Amino acid sequence: MPEGHTLHRLANELREVFGGRVVRIGSPQGRFADGAAVVDGSRVLGAEAWGKHLFVEFEGDRFVHVHLGLYGTFDVHPAVEEIPLPVGQVRLRIATASSYADLRGATTCALVTLAERDAVVARSGPDPLRKDADPDRAWARIGRSAAPIGTLLMDQSVVAGVGNVYRAEVLFRHRIHPLRPGRTLRRTQWQAMWDDLVELMEYGVRTGRIDTVREEHTPEAMGRPPRVDDHGGEVYVYRRTGQPCHVCTRPVRTQVLGGRNLFWCGRCQPVFRSRARDGRAA
DNA sequence: CTCACATGTTAAG
DNA sequence: TTAACCTGTGAGC
Numbered sequence: 001m002p003e004g005h006t007l008h009r010l011a012n013e014l015r016e017v018f019g020g021r022v023v024r025i026g027s028p029q030g031r032f033a034d035g036a037a038v039v040d041g042s043r044v045l046g047a048e049a050w051g052k053h054l055f056v057e058f059e060g061d062r063f064v065h066v067h068l069g070l071y072g073t074f075d076v077h078p079a080v081e082e083i084p085l086p087v088g089q090v091r092l093r094i095a096t097a098s099s100y101a102d103l104r105g106a107t108t109c110a111l112v113t114l115a116e117r118d119a120v121v122a123r124s125g126p127d128p129l130r131k132d133a134d135p136d137r138a139w140a141r142i143g144r145s146a147a148p149i150g151t152l153l154m155d156q157s158v159v160a161g162v163g164n165v166y167r168a169e170v171l172f173r174h175r176i177h178p179l180r181p182g183r184t185l186r187r188t189q190w191q192a193m194w195d196d197l198v199e200l201m202e203y204g205v206r207t208g209r210i211d212t213v214r215e216e217h218t219p220e221a222m223g224r225p226p227r228v229d230d231h232g233g234e235v236y237v238y239r240r241t242g243q244p245c246h247v248c249t250r251p252v253r254t255q256v257l258g259g260r261n262l263f264w265c266g267r268c269q270p271v272f273r274s275r276a277r278d279g280r281a282a
Numbered sequence: 283c284t285c286a287c288a289t290g291t292t293a294a295g
Numbered sequence: 296t297t298a299a300c301c302t303g304t305g306a307g308c
Contacts, residue, residue, distance in 0.1 A: 003289050052290075070290045071302040089302080105302045107291060156291090163289045210289080238289085259296080260290090 002068040004161020005204030007049035008129045012205070013076045014047035014056060017099050024095045025064075028086040035111035036092065038062065044094075051124045051160025056094070061114045064092070069107030076101040124160040128197040129205060135194040142182040142190055149185060150178030150262055162197065168238040168263045169212035170197055178262050180272035209233045217246045237263040 022043050027036040045057040054066040054074075068074065078099045086093060092103035103109060112120075125141070126133035141158045142149065152158045153167045162170075171178050174193050176185070204210050210233040218234060219226040224246075227234055236246055241254040245265040255262050 006289080067291080068289095069301070070288060071300090072290090073302075091301095105300090107300070154290095165289050261288090 002052060002070075002072060003163035003166055003201075003204070003210070004049070004051055004127060004129055005201045005210070006068070006208075007052050007054045007161070008201075008205045009208055010074050010076070011047040011049040011054055013078075014044075014094070014101065017076055017078045017101070018044040018056075018094055018096065019046055020044065021096055024093075026093045026095070028090040028093060032092050032109045035064065035109070038111055039064065049127075049161075050121050050130070051127050051156055052163070053120050053124070055112075055117050063112050063114065063117045065108055065110045065112045065117065065120070066092075066103060066106055067108035069105070072104065072106035074101060074103045074106070123157055125156060125158045127160040128194065128201050129161055135191060138194070139187060139190050142185060143187065145182035147182055148179045148257065149176060149182050151258055152182045154258070154260065159197075161201065164260055165210050165233075165235065165238045166197065166200060166212075169210070169235055170200065172236040172265060172269060173212065173214075175269055177269045177271050178257070178264050184272055210235065212236060213246060222246065237265055239263065 020043065022041065025036045025040040025042075027033045039058045039062055042062075043059045045059055047054065047056045049055075052067060054068075056064040056066070058064070066072075066074065076099075080098065080100065083095055083097075083100050086102065089104055090102045091106055091109050094101045126135055126137045128135075138159050141155075142152050145152060147155075150167060150171065153162050153170070154164070167178075170193050173196060174189065176189070176193075200210070200212055213234045213236060215221060217236070237252045239261075240252040240263065242251045244250065245252055245268060248265065248267045250265055250267040253264055253266050
């Protein structure tokens with residue numbers, strides 16, 4: 001689940017359910033027992049996300065820093081009849097008399113100070129989901145980097161919150177080959193990708209889904225069966241290896257890059273050709 | 283049932 | 296570059 005939209009959605013939910021309230025904090029599993037004891041019984045002031053990092057703020061300049069990693073889940077249950085006993089490995093539980101939220105499988109769950117939170121924020125690139133984000137900060141890195149744009153998009157110090165799905169999909173939508181060096185992009189191309197990311201990710205926050213296909217490529221418009229897997233969203237290339245491209249019918253391609261699966265369409269995202277003497281594909 | 287794999291990151295080699 | 300971490304899902308037997 002967890003790309004940036006998941007964390008922002010979660011921050012909104014936690015703020016709504018627990019903001020301003022005095023809460024019980026526990027770690028049934030035990031691995032966050034020390035931190036939980038410190039903030040147990042104090043008031044939640046807010047919750048905010050920066051990229052894939054989530055911070056729940058408590059009175060007294062204390063923050064619970066959460067990073068879901070690949071498998072983490074943070075399930076919020078507002079207005080339940082009764083608070084149930086924890087099931088499985090619950091690292092962190094936030095609870096009032098009528099609502100609770102359980103964190104499982106996270107890579108990070110730690111009590112931090114304001115300074116530590118600021119340090120996390122400082123090493124993050126601009127986040128398309130934050131209104132104050134400056135895409136030029138990302139361009140300053142992308143525009144002079146020889147690294148593939150597919151690598152740069154996943155680098156959280158370049159852009160914060162983009163994961164493997166948004167990477168694959170935004171590159172497809174802009175017809176850019178993932179291995180193309182960052183510095184060969186035009187600034188206007190980056191700006192267009194950024195604007196698109198803002199739109200796609202804001203949709204993700206609203207719906208909890210990643211849907212990236214344009215109206216003319218929806219299952220209804222194309223008369224094709226909808227995608228059925230655990231992600232649910234309608235996408236162009238992510239995890240569609242070998243299946244026909246929704247635009248050109250060519251089989252979707254894949255390759256491992258930096259330990260992550262890359263997906264693209266060989267026809268819709270042609271290999272970038274540099275103007276170097278040897279004329280080889282970059 | 284077991285197994286591979288996953289929307290992520292860090293640290294070791 | 297690789298393993299390690301933590302959990303859920305789906306495929307296959």
